[in-house]
Amino acid sequence: MEGAKEGQFYDSMEPKDQGKPAMKKLLLILNCILLSIGNCGGPLIMRLYFIHGGKRVWLSSWLETGGFPIILLPLAFVYFQRRATKGSGTEHFFMKPPLFLAAAFIGIITGLDDYLYAYGVARLPVSTSALIIASQLAFTAGFAFLLVKQKFTSYSINAVFLLTVGAAVLALHTSNDRPKGESNKEYLAGFLMTLGAAALYGFLLPLVELTYKKTKQEMTYSLVMEIQMVMSFFATLFCTVGMLINNDFKAIPREAKAFGLGETKYYVVMVWSAIIWQTFFLGAIGVIFCASSLLSGVIIAVLLPVTEILAVLFYQEKFQAEKGVALVLSLWGFASFFYGEMKHSKKKKKQTPEAEMSKIPGP
Numbered sequence: 001m002e003g004a005k006e007g008q009f010y011d012s013m014e015p016k017d018q019g020k021p022a023m024k025k026l027l028l029i030l031n032c033i034l035l036s037i038g039n040c041g042g043p044l045i046m047r048l049y050f051i052h053g054g055k056r057v058w059l060s061s062w063l064e065t066g067g068f069p070i071i072l073l074p075l076a077f078v079y080f081q082r083r084a085t086k087g088s089g090t091e092h093f094f095m096k097p098p099l100f101l102a103a104a105f106i107g108i109i110t111g112l113d114d115y116l117y118a119y120g121v122a123r124l125p126v127s128t129s130a131l132i133i134a135s136q137l138a139f140t141a142g143f144a145f146l147l148v149k150q151k152f153t154s155y156s157i158n159a160v161f162l163l164t165v166g167a168a169v170l171a172l173h174t175s176n177d178r179p180k181g182e183s184n185k186e187y188l189a190g191f192l193m194t195l196g197a198a199a200l201y202g203f204l205l206p207l208v209e210l211t212y213k214k215t216k217q218e219m220t221y222s223l224v225m226e227i228q229m230v231m232s233f234f235a236t237l238f239c240t241v242g243m244l245i246n247n248d249f250k251a252i253p254r255e256a257k258a259f260g261l262g263e264t265k266y267y268v269v270m271v272w273s274a275i276i277w278q279t280f281f282l283g284a285i286g287v288i289f290c291a292s293s294l295l296s297g298v299i300i301a302v303l304l305p306v307t308e309i310l311a312v313l314f315y316q317e318k319f320q321a322e323k324g325v326a327l328v329l330s331l332w333g334f335a336s337f338f339y340g341e342m343k344h345s346k347k348k349k350k351q352t353p354e355a356e357m358s359k360i361p362g363p
Contacts, residue, residue, distance in 0.1 A: 024290055027221060031286030032299060038280020039303045044310055045273045046118065047126045051315065052260030059248045060118035060273075062239040065110065065281065067274030068232030071225050078222050094217065095226045102211045107231035109204060110281075111238025116197035123182060123190025126311035127319065131166065131326050132194045134304050137333075138164040139202025140297030147206040148213065150294055155340020162333030163301060166326040205293035208285050224289045228282050302334045 046060055054060070075093075083090045095103070120129050141160045144150035179187075211227075212219055243249055259266035287296040305327060311317050 028287065028290035031283045031290060033283070034279040035283030035287060035296070035299055036303055038276055038278070038283055039300055040307050040310060041276040042280050043121060043126050043130060043307060044314065045269060045276055046121050047315065049269055049273065050122050053258055054255065056248045056251060056255065057115065057118045057122055058239055058242040058246050059252070060122070061111070061114040062236060062243055063270060063273040064114040064118065064277040065232040065235040065239070067278035068229050068236060070275065070278055071229045071282065075222065075225055075229070093226055094220065094223045095230070096217055099211070099215050099217060099227070100230060103227045103230035104234045106204060106207060106211065107234030108238050109200065110231055111235035113197050113200040113204065114235060114239060115242065116193045116200065120190045120194030120197060123186050124194060125179065125317040126315065127308045127317045127323060129194050130304050130307040130311070131323065132191065133198050134163050134166060134301045134330055135195065136198035136202040137297045137301045139199045140205050140293060143203045143206040144209070144292070144294050147210045148293065150292065153340045153344060155336050155343070156294070159333040159337035162329045162336065166329035166333070169322055169326045169329065202297065205284065205288060205296050209288050209293040212289060219289065221286070221289065224286055225282070228285055232278070232281060298334070298337055301330065304330050
């Protein structure tokens with residue numbers, strides 16, 4: 001029985017089984033969970049580092065993708081399952097050079113996005129940065145239309161519009177929740193950097209989807225994990241250069257001793273930050289594989305209320321009226337998108353039997 005279960009898990013990585021609706025849904029749910037953990041936990045643990053004395057932006061950027069070796073564990077498991085089935089001649093990795101180069105290029109852009117985001121989180125409350133990041137859906141929608149010819153309904157357009165307006169409302173009163181001791185100039189820089197991170201990541205999601213569509217290889221979830229590992233490696237390499245220039249490696253021991261929660265917890269925060277952020281990135285590109293870049297962007301945005309509430313609970317952040325208005329607009333946008341998707345799905349199910357009947361030749 002155990003062997004059968006293991007075989008089923010291995011089969012879920014194969015193209016023939018990934019085409020099945022049930023397996024596709026299972027992979028989608030798994031990646032949604034990973035994305036949820038990373039999207040809510042990542043900003044909170046990053047902010048924890050800065051609140052208790054952390055000052056290294058490049059280090060925080062590095063941690064966003066530095067946990068990529070974790071992906072070797074599921075890849076190794078799948079490899080040994082594949083080897084047991086196909087023999088010792090099986091390939092270690094599926095990725096071909098053109099796809100490797102594409103993943104490396106996306107990884108470097110991801111490294112830049114990591115820095116922009118970490119800079120913003122260092123200067124903004126989590127609840128504020130989360131609302132700004134929600135605007136990435138508008139950028140994702142725009143780039144998805146240009147790069148992968150994403151089709152829009154009136155509901156998805158309404159959702160994008162409401163989310164964009166929500167971010168704009170927040171921008172009208174940005175100085176009200178400025179942390180103590182921070183100048184208007186620093187706060188504005190943090191706001192603009194976070195907005196830049198949202199725009200860049202809004203470009204990255206459709207770019208990943210375009211890579212999936214243009215590659216001449218057959219896409220499997222194993223290959224998705226390989227792509228994530230290469231992307232994270234080059235993003236981490238990009239941030240490593242920044243750390244070396246900024247002398248962050250030399251500063252880590254000193255910063256750990258002065259950390260507000262203690263030296264041991266400093267390193268615990270570092271480790272868990274790397275792990276949690278890796279679930280975010282793997283979940284994001286996994287959702288793209290199972291569905292689309294637009295859905296990945298929507299899920300990132302739909303988790304905004306959860307991040308907002310957790311930030312207020314754990315860090316006693318202020319929740320002013322403009323944040324409330326932005327939150328309501330965001331929730332309205334999410335409801336509009338999912339209602340449209342449900343309506344489209346029902347319409348598709350009704351059309352399928354009719355299409356099949358039309359294919360049956362007449363007497």
